[in-house]
Amino acid sequence: MRNKYPFLSGTILLTLTGFLTKIIGFFYRIFLSRSIGEEGMGIYQLLAPIMALSYAFTSAGIQTAISKYTAAYHAQGRKRSALATLLTGFLLSILLSVIATVFLYQNAAMLAARFLLEPRCEPLIRIFALSIPFASIHSCINGYYYGLKKTLLPSASLLVEQLARVLSVYAIYTYGYTIHTRPTIAVAMLGVLIGEVCSTLLSTIVLFVQEKQAFHLPASFSARAGGRYTKEIMLLALPLMANRLVLNGLQSIEAVYIPNRLMLYGLSTADSLRCYGVLTGMVLPLLLFPSAITSSVSVLLLPYISEAQAVGNHKKIRQAVKKCLLACLLLGSICCLFLLFFGTFLGKLLFNSTLAGDYIRMLSIVCPILYMGSVLNSILHGLGRALSAFLYNVVSLLLRLAFVFFLIPSIGMYGYLLGIFFSQLLFTALILFSLRRYFLAR
Numbered sequence: 001m002r003n004k005y006p007f008l009s010g011t012i013l014l015t016l017t018g019f020l021t022k023i024i025g026f027f028y029r030i031f032l033s034r035s036i037g038e039e040g041m042g043i044y045q046l047l048a049p050i051m052a053l054s055y056a057f058t059s060a061g062i063q064t065a066i067s068k069y070t071a072a073y074h075a076q077g078r079k080r081s082a083l084a085t086l087l088t089g090f091l092l093s094i095l096l097s098v099i100a101t102v103f104l105y106q107n108a109a110m111l112a113a114r115f116l117l118e119p120r121c122e123p124l125i126r127i128f129a130l131s132i133p134f135a136s137i138h139s140c141i142n143g144y145y146y147g148l149k150k151t152l153l154p155s156a157s158l159l160v161e162q163l164a165r166v167l168s169v170y171a172i173y174t175y176g177y178t179i180h181t182r183p184t185i186a187v188a189m190l191g192v193l194i195g196e197v198c199s200t201l202l203s204t205i206v207l208f209v210q211e212k213q214a215f216h217l218p219a220s221f222s223a224r225a226g227g228r229y230t231k232e233i234m235l236l237a238l239p240l241m242a243n244r245l246v247l248n249g250l251q252s253i254e255a256v257y258i259p260n261r262l263m264l265y266g267l268s269t270a271d272s273l274r275c276y277g278v279l280t281g282m283v284l285p286l287l288l289f290p291s292a293i294t295s296s297v298s299v300l301l302l303p304y305i306s307e308a309q310a311v312g313n314h315k316k317i318r319q320a321v322k323k324c325l326l327a328c329l330l331l332g333s334i335c336c337l338f339l340l341f342f343g344t345f346l347g348k349l350l351f352n353s354t355l356a357g358d359y360i361r362m363l364s365i366v367c368p369i370l371y372m373g374s375v376l377n378s379i380l381h382g383l384g385r386a387l388s389a390f391l392y393n394v395v396s397l398l399l400r401l402a403f404v405f406f407l408i409p410s411i412g413m414y415g416y417l418l419g420i421f422f423s424q425l426l427f428t429a430l431i432l433f434s435l436r437r438y439f440l441a442r
Helices: 006-045 048-075 079-106 108-115 119-147 152-178 186-210 223-265 269-288 291-310 314-351 354-382 386-406 413-440
Strands: none
Touching: 006 119, 006 152, 006 186, 006 269, 006 314, 048 079, 048 119, 048 223, 079 108, 079 119, 079 223, 108 119, 119 152, 119 186, 152 186, 223 269, 223 386, 269 314, 269 354, 269 413, 291 314, 291 354, 314 354, 314 413, 354 386, 354 413, 386 413
């Protein structure tokens, strides 16, 4: 029986999967924090900038382009063109991923010492580099199925990736303890590689079974047609790639220099990594846990706002914005009060860390504006103002960087916590001001 509401059912499926993977990931972080310690979490979290930049360079924009053109060609009944788009995206993404893999693997020592400022990250970079081609392949396949409005495979591959990562790391750590050998932090990154391999195998097998035609395209795939599809994909992917690289680049500078500025404050290398690991590997995931709800709202809100704008129903947009903001404010206020009163207890219970409890209580006040910001960002995209959203993100990141460079050396990690609060407040205020101008003009 054909699904009459593919978008709604697909969104619900992705939401449920996202919520489930978030739960698994949250408990996985608890396990990691107890296995590799606070300093180990700090070293592991330092890889986040390189991971984000690599994915932005190799697949983020290409996945979106594949999804868009697959949807367009499929609506026109041009299935072979949709498959040709997938094949072209494959080739482009794999080419970029091979370049990224070779660069990271050969320059791991230099990147660890000079970019991440932590030589112990070298083996982690090498292991991660091997996972990039697999991530690119399953990202392209997911983009194709998103374009077809079939979210079962992307949801399943996301779940398989998370389960494979968690179970493999748990198995290796358990085996290590049975033979009285404590595994290193590199095992956590090995889990990333195993997860990507498993999800790619699943995606490729399903694609082969359902779309065998895609594997026979090369015989009739002319250079001229390939050039046309390449141009289509790159015209859309390059601006998206550039935006992601700029934002991830700023976030990378922020992540790398937090431990560095903490050392200027007077902390040792171990203590600075410990503080960084507690904040980014324990506290922020806890604060962002309810964002599974706001993310679902954002996914549903973007097309809802776009459709209302297309027919000129600004009253509908205003009502949607008002209801979503009130809901986010309510959710954020509840989380704020809960974390404020029980933060110390949660830090000790979940992470066995009093420092985590202190950070949770201090950052609890961010919850209302944090959840509002993500939904407001989606509203702005729905109104076709992606450039404004990008610029507001850049401005808020630059403000947070100012706190990193100028306040952390003076007052320690509290300077960064203040930076999170004020940058998020600025981001939310800028979008609210932009929306106010939009509604006043109508």
